[in-house]
Amino acid sequence: MTDMNANDPLLQEVSGPSPRQILFRRVVTHNGLMFGLVVVALLALVAIFAPLLAPHDPYSQNLLMRMKPPVFLGGTWEYPLGTDHLGRDYLSRLIYGARVSLMIGAIAALISGLIGTALGVSAGYFGGRVDAAVTFLINVRLALPVVLVALAVVAVMGGSLEIVIMVLGLLLWDRFAVVMRSSTLQIRRREYVAAAQAIGASTPRVILSEIMPNIVNNLIVVVTLEMAHAILLEAALSFLGVGVQPPTPSWGLMVSEGKKMMLFDAWLVLIPGAVLFVLVLAINLMGDGLRDVTAPENRS
């Protein structure tokens, strides 16, 4: 019977690709993820090499060269995207603006990620009173109107880059806490966690080596989504005039400055807003894509 079955077509298993190959194929065939990765990488490079790429100094004003239109509206290549109301090169300001957005997004997401993960993981792991306390904190945080509180704090403490980052970092941890809490709750009941506890592993060790590796996928997804959230909020704060202060080139601030001339020169508003939209879209698509390709239920 065994011999006969050896080459029976009914029992032939097709040898498949390795898990790594499957993951790679899933990444490159996921259009949204690829778009997100490429755009975010490009903008990150632009932000890093801003001094090399910017054709002009983003701060230097030239009142003789005010309000030059971009090339596609009849301008010259000297100022590819035109100049603003103070004669500053719009392209250079956009390029430096990428630095502000990405830096604020990344650092705010890091801070809120640390706070939220610490709260969420301890709530999920310890349960009981710790969980009740964390859930309460999340409720309090959600009740506070983010934009208004951020505006008030920035208004009281002054609108520097550091303060904007700190405020956003201290406000945006709720989603981290919610997601990390539920992920930890799921993992915590698994047998290998009980096994690690049974052989006498310490609590920090169980959390770091048994829990964290299994929830890091979800963490990365939330990091991207919150980074996008922070970038949008910074832009909104700066647009309202209580975020990053002029003359720092922030995209939200550029929209706000362009607003006054919107009637005749809509491009002053359209260009920085569009770049902001594309960056946030790319980060979100990257996050959604990462969730799609690494979701445990997709794993073989």
Place this chain on the structure above:
Amino acid sequence: MLQFILKRLMLAAIVALTVSFISFSLMFLSGDPAAALAGETASGEDIEAIRTLYGFDRPMLVQYWEWLGSALTGDLGQSYYFKLPVASLIADRLGVTMTLGLCGITFALLTAVPLGVAAAIRPNSFIDRLSLFMSVAGQAMPSFWFGLILIVVFSIKFGMLPPSGASTWKHFIMPTIVLGYYAMPAIMRLTRAGMLDVLSSDYIRTARAKGASEVRVLFKHGLRNAIIPVVSLAAVQMGFMLGGSIVVESIFALHGAGFLAWESIGRNDLPTVQALILVFAMFYIVFTFLADVLNAWLDPRMRSS
């Protein structure tokens, strides 16, 4: 059910108390509220005078206790700028914001729920892709930018809608779209996911086996169950929306509570800002409480327990 409501009410009260403390202590973030209030040009004597006048020289907890006591009786203090009671100031402006919030959530529900249902009925169809695209784009769209684009197109280019003010219903169209668009992606995704989940359930198969028509299966048996979590999400979104109205109101110069907040921050009018944070937070707390109760009532499993 009654026990659930009481428990939920307790939680809401404690959250509200904590939030009130946080909004109160915001004033002390600057280190010295008297100095902040007096302005940069004030002399040391002026600051001291303000300190005693407003009672900033007493311990913070005592001040909080007093503030809380008067807040509970409806006295939210005096606006530094208007020299008027903050409570009446906010009450005057709240109508516009509430109208906007209701219009926004209605718009969001009326567009997002049908799209989410349609997407769930035919996964991967054109309509599913379209709604996915809209929700991804919607999440990435800066609302202030979206508002300005609408103004450029509909007010400047075509002259169809007024760009600012709140005197007619036409003034509310663009703000409603901008505010509602913000809540759409989440509602759409939840409706789609809920419908997909429900449609693959055994009781949907039972309904089909009974010979129920497809429309009846989808709406009477499907949507009735899928809509339960959407109701509470809508209430949460409504709470967020009121907080987010500050951006929309500033773009369209709608003189609601959000606009008041923006103005007051510019004027360093801390009691007004403080009170507004408290009011917006209270709305959120009340909405989520009502949502939970409504949710429990809609779900027979919770209603009878």
Place this chain on the structure above:
Amino acid sequence: MTEPLLNVRNLKLDIPVASGTLHAVRGIDFDLKRGETLCIVGESGSGKSLTSLALMGLLGKRIVRKADQMTFDGTELTTMSAKELRKLRGGRMSMIFQEPMTSLNPAYTIGDQLMEALLLHKPVGREAARARAIELLEKVGITAAESRLGQYPHQLSGGLRQRVMIAMALMCGPELIIADEPTTALDVTIQAQILRLLVDLIREMNMAMILITHDLGVVARVADKVAVMYAGELVETGPAADIFAKPCHPYTRGLLRCIPLPGKTERGSELGTIPGIVPSLVGEVSGCVFRTRCDYAADACRNAIPRHTEGAHTFRCIHPDGMRHAEEVPA
């Protein structure tokens, strides 16, 4: 001879999957007269549930159904419009599912759901529907039937819910009941009660029933006819008495050896097992699908398998006498 109520010829079900087409059910035939009970027996994954859903027209959109013939009371089901089929479903043929815990809609009362089954098909008022619901709840042995109407599914135990499901299936007085493992999800003590109830009601109302099960003990008690399914094919069909008295296909024999039968299995003797796993059904499937687990497999099993018929008893195997004397063949 009367026209059979249900007649199925060469039913095939294909499911497109990532690596090709899964031939879940491959050319099965059976028929059923009024008042008869047919038991379809097989392991999980053998395609028995899919077959029952195919009869009801409740397959998922992805599954492709083909059949030379599939008639219910002389009407062809495969060419029927969705609307006509809907009239049939729940009206003249109804189904009882495996999972009573999740098969009732949590948002509506028992009464609403029972009455809906009748109101969808018969031009009666709500009062009449209510009376019918109470009557049937009493019939399925539910006490205080009237007060149950206002209850929600979550307030009922699994056994009660399955009784409600049975009552719901009976609301329109159907001619055919398809019961897909109606007792599997229940406690063992409840299983016998529910089955007894179902069988009594079928006899009383002279309905035909297709009972899908993997429990041969149940089959032995209720079946008029048995169809044994393995990996998407009917390997053996026939009158219940024949199948139990002289099983011919090695798989049927294997199944019978796996369960103790009162009077047949000797005390102290070992119960059998069937080693091996069910093969993948993706791509072309030829020859006998059971050959990879069969003790009597030979090279010829890879070729087309002849069908042997003796009266109503049919089986497919290369051994023409079947395994009637198999006990003498060394394993």
